[in-house]
Amino acid sequence: MLWQGTASPTPLCPSYVDSSLVGSGHLDKGAIFSVAGDSVWATTPGFTVQPAEMKNVVASLAGGDAADKLWTEGIYIAGERFVVFKAEGRSVYGRKGREGIVIVKTTQAILIGHYGDGVQAGNAASTVENLGDYLVKSGY
Template sequence: MSWQEYVDKSLLGSGNLDKGAIITAGGDAIWAITPGFDIQGDETKKIAAALAGGEAEDKMRADGIYIAGERFTFVQSRERHIYGRKDKEGIVIVKTKQAVVIGHYGEKVQPAHAASTVEQLADFIIQSGY
């Protein structure tokens, strides 16, 4: 499967997400993305830096998560993920060894279902060596 197929089938095909992307762990390239999900290069770099922890994560926690020009409130982070909300929509970001999986869900989706979908794809990518 190609990276784009993972976004299209595993993320969007679940029905739990309406937009998705897979970027490099360093945030310097986008491997696959939903058309119209206009994530900018500086946004990917900030996401990658925040997932590494430290000051970048603290700044994102204070300023919010910016994805495709939209601001999401920083809800929580753990060792490999960051979750954000904007009204009834949300964002799930999960890091693997070499990639970051990003999923956006709409207001009719339970956040836990969206998170599970992104986490499962990230687990699969890790098992595949990425």
């Protein structure tokens, strides 16, 4: 686990990325950010989401023009452009060839999961969405 930014609000954040996201076998990279996108709570090594990318993620999850642009411009995560195929409510899903991303917003956090070739998009999405549900129930 690679730590960046400010301290995590809970020491469990690294274990959530390691066990609940990447440890599921459905994701190869993952990160947890503050809901404002200005603080990295935990991330896998080499999965570096830039501040400008997180600013766009936060704006897109808020709705409005930024969310509308997802359909034409896609979304950039860790320097890669993903074509958005689902964006509703708290979630954004994107694809780039045979890999993809799942972004889920909770009360206090934004989860980003990346899946590689050979992984069912639905399994990756369920993994991130289920962790999001758990965090919401836990007050995060």
